[in-house]
Amino acid sequence: MNIEQKIKKAIRDVADFPKEGVVFKDITPLLSDPVLSNDIAEALMERIKPLNLDAIVAIESRGFLYGFLLANKLNIPFIPVRKKGKLPGDTLEYTYDLEYGSATVEIHTKDIEPGWNVLIHDDLLATGGTAQAAAELLKMQGAHVAGFAFVVELTFLNGVKKIKPYCDNIVSLATY
Numbered sequence: 001m002n003i004e005q006k007i008k009k010a011i012r013d014v015a016d017f018p019k020e021g022v023v024f025k026d027i028t029p030l031l032s033d034p035v036l037s038n039d040i041a042e043a044l045m046e047r048i049k050p051l052n053l054d055a056i057v058a059i060e061s062r063g064f065l066y067g068f069l070l071a072n073k074l075n076i077p078f079i080p081v082r083k084k085g086k087l088p089g090d091t092l093e094y095t096y097d098l099e100y101g102s103a104t105v106e107i108h109t110k111d112i113e114p115g116w117n118v119l120i121h122d123d124l125l126a127t128g129g130t131a132q133a134a135a136e137l138l139k140m141q142g143a144h145v146a147g148f149a150f151v152v153e154l155t156f157l158n159g160v161k162k163i164k165p166y167c168d169n170i171v172s173l174a175t176y
Contacts, residue, residue, distance in 0.1 A: 003039055003040065003043040003173050003174075004173060004174045004175070006036055006039060007030065007036075007040065007151065007152065007173055007174040008174050008176075010029045010030050010033060010036055011025050011026065011027065011029065011030070011152065011174070012025075012026040012028065012029050013025065013026070014026050025124060025152055025154070025176065027062060027123050027124070027151060027152070030151070031065060037066075037069075040066060040151060040173065041066060041069050041070060041073065043173055044066065044070055044121075044149050044151075044171065044173065045070060045073055045074070047149070047171045048070065048074075048119055048147060048149055048171065049074070051117060051119060051146045051147050051169060052117055052146070053074060053076055053117050053118065053119050053146055053147075054076060054077075054113070054116035054117050054118060055071070055076050055077040055078070055079055055111075055112065055116055055118045055119075055143075056070055056071040056074070056076060056077070056078055056079070056118070056119045056120075056121055057079045057080075057081055057107070057112075057118050057119070057120050057121070057134055057137075057138065058071075058078065058079075058080060058081065058120075058121045058122065059081045059105070059120070059121070059122040059130050059131065059134055060080060060081060060082045060083055060086070060105075062122070062123035062124070063081075063121050063122035063123055064080060065123065066121065066123065066151060067121040067122075070119075070121065070149075077111065079107065079108070079111045079112065079118075080107075081105050081106070081107050081130075081133075081134045081137060082105065082106055082107075083103070083104070083105060083106075084103075084104035084105065084106055085106075086106070087106050087107070087108055089108060089109075090108065090109040090110070091106040091107060091108055091109060092106065092107055092109055092137055092140050092141065093105065093106045093137075094106075094133045094136045094137050094140070095133075096129050096130070096132065096133045096136075097129065098129065103129075103130070103133075105130065105133045105134065105137065106137075107134075107137045107141075109141070112138060112141040112142075112143045113141075113143070114141065114142030114143065115142060115143070115144065116143045116144065117143075117144050117146035118138055118143045118144065118145060118146055119146055119147045119148070119149055120134045120135060120138070120145060120147070120148050120149075121148070121149045121150070122150055123150065123151050123152065124150060124151065124152045124153070124154065125148070125150040125152070125153040125154065125159040125160070125163075125170075125172060126154050126157045126159055127157050127158075127159050127162070128157075128158070128159030128160065128161065128162030128163050129159075129162065131148055131159065131162070131163050132162045132163055132166070135163060135166040135167075139166075145166040145167045146167065146169060147167055147169030147170065147171065148163055148166075148167060148169065148170045148171065149170075149171040149172075150170075150171065150172045150173070151172075151173050151174065152172065152173070152174050152175070152176065153172035153174070153175045153176070154175075154176050155175050155176065156176070
């Protein structure tokens, strides 16, 4: 069984969450399986290692889970992108539109060096808005988006369309 088949076998569908009509792809079962989690980390590592990364930026909160693990394995900095008001100290922020309303994410101002090659990681790519916001935060600091990595991608929501202008290196281990 390949990594996509393993992920799809373990993912739990939760109907009508967070609202009616949505089928939520719950990654919790992946996290409770250490062998599968290691397989996921190794599959991501295999695909991102050629990118010559200086850091990994991961998106709150589920992106932190594999993002930190990957940064640690590559011996490079892990940098969180969080919702507004969650990071202490000086931050840069970026506001983006949601289906209904908007959201703002932040990153520390001193964590990224100009010219760095940075991977943006999250657990799931849906509409691409949050990953695009993270890419904008990197641009604001003079960094280069070297790639995007996701465990799961919901292709029917066309999130790739929003992030492809930043980089063609887009890894998704399982697609729906």
